Amino acid sequence: PFDVLVVGGGPASASAAIYAARKGIRTGMVTERIGGQVNDTAGIENFISVKRTEGPIFAESLEEHVKDYNIDVMNLQRAQGLERKNNVIEMELENGAVLESKTVVLATGARWRQIGVPGEEEFRNKGVAYCPHCDGPLFEGKDVAVIGGGNSGVEAAIDLAGIVKHVTVLEFAPELKADSVLQERLNSLPNTTIKTNAKTTEITGEDNVNGITYIDRESETEQHIELEGVFVQIGLLPNTEWLGDNVERNKFGEIAVDRLGATNVPGVYAAGDCTDEPNKQIIISMGSGANAALNAFDYIIRN
Ligand code: FAD
Known part of the structure; x- marks a missing residue:
């Protein structure tokens, strides 16, 4: 089994996976696409220390950084369920595979609800x-x-x-x-x-x-x-529907986490835009991904 299995491929996941891999433990990443929402972003001007960059470039460097480590990246894969059995977390993928891990970091992000009128798609990032x-x-x-x-x-x-x-x-x-x-x-x-x-x-x-x-x-x-x-501004929808009833969420569907990034399920952590963290930003999701991974590591050495 994995020690840390990260779900998602955005900034929170990349950060969690790199922090875990740097502990020399068996780290996996399951994601639909690497980069997450950053792929849909034009200019990024608030990732501190980088004055200006563009979403796709940022996403590419996230991927490069992840690939620099011994991380088992399962790209183009969707997780569809999670269950804790005998101190192990079983993660079911849409392709039927079941992965096992001592800990999991959920970082499936969120999506903005769209108004769905003519011009919205056409002028995205153009006003x-x-x-x-x-x-x-x-x-x-x-x-x-x-x-x-x-x-x-x-x-x-x-x-x-x-x-x-x-x-x-x-x-x-x-x-x-x-x-x-x-x-x-x-x-x-x-x-x-x-x-x-x-x-x-x-x-x-x-x-x-x-x-x-x-x-x-x-x-x-x-x-x-x-x-x-x-x-x-008609809503930000967390990508958490697939979790069923196992992991506690608030009324907006955001995963409830404590200061450690821990959820109500032992060994299951969450980070980034899918959580009840009030401010959804790249720099914040990376911080919470690192925090979740370090606390998952702490959980592993104590259990
Ligand atoms: P996400 O980036 O949402 O990544 C989640 C990943 O998980 C995605 O790859 C998704 O496909 C995958 N996933 C979802 N469900 C599953 C599943 N079941 N199985 C496997 N994988 C799954 N922030 C800034 O700081 N500065 C900016 O300038 C900025 N501009 C933005 C512009 C736009 C248009 C948008 C949409 C967002 C912007 N943001 C910006 C916000 C920023 O992109 C997010 O805060 C950040 O990407 C959150 O990272 P995350 O890793 O939590 O989630």
Whole structure:
């Protein structure tokens, strides 16, 4: 059996696998694709010590670093179930194989929920963005919209209002869903507008985004706003559905971890965007991957 089996191929997994392999223990990695969400990222400007890089380049260097170690990488493989039996964790893959390991680090990441209107795919990274921490500064001095009036949308709007010229929040429902303290903060800002009952129908543009079209559900009229950026903030979905009932999760489906990165199942750790860690960033997922692997190693030497 493996000592540490890492599930996922993003920054959290790469970090966990390298930290484990550096202990000289038997380390495996099962992943659908190496690089994770970073593959879909254009510019990365907040990975500290690297002023600017691009997603695919970053993903390639993750892979190179992993391959520099004695890590059994099972690429293009999906884990579909996990069970702890007699102090060993059995991991079932979609191809029918069953792997055994003393410990597991779950690092299957997350995906942004998409609004699914024309223009969203076309202008992805050309004005359509999902992460205000990552892409906010690209819109300095410009007009942007945030789709979604829940906590993440309103937090994004408050954050962006400090950088961009003007932020319009579009919410489908008749009122915002965010906590009232956040709504009050948003309302106190001079450069924000809230449109409720607004059903986004299209993100427009030529080479880059130039506007957003929505239906005002009250007056049943079509409206258009000229702007240069759209942040979609209607949810981040953790890739944890496959875990069944074995591993404890919160109401958002995020794996509950403690300070050690440990889950409720002995020997099973989790790291990165699939966990209840509140801030989802490359640098944070790598830190949590390293933490989980070191604590998995500690678990192995004590059991
Ligand atoms: P992920 O990167 O999501 O990787 C998870 C991996 O697990 C994937 O490869 C997935 O295919 C695989 N997987 C899922 N389920 C299974 C399964 N059942 N079996 C096997 N494998 C599985 N962060 C920054 O710090 N700076 C930025 O500039 C930045 N820009 C971003 C731009 C975009 C468009 C997006 C989408 C995200 C951006 N982020 C940025 C966020 C950053 O990419 C994530 O925080 C980070 O990738 C999380 O790493 P992770 O390893 O936890 O998960």
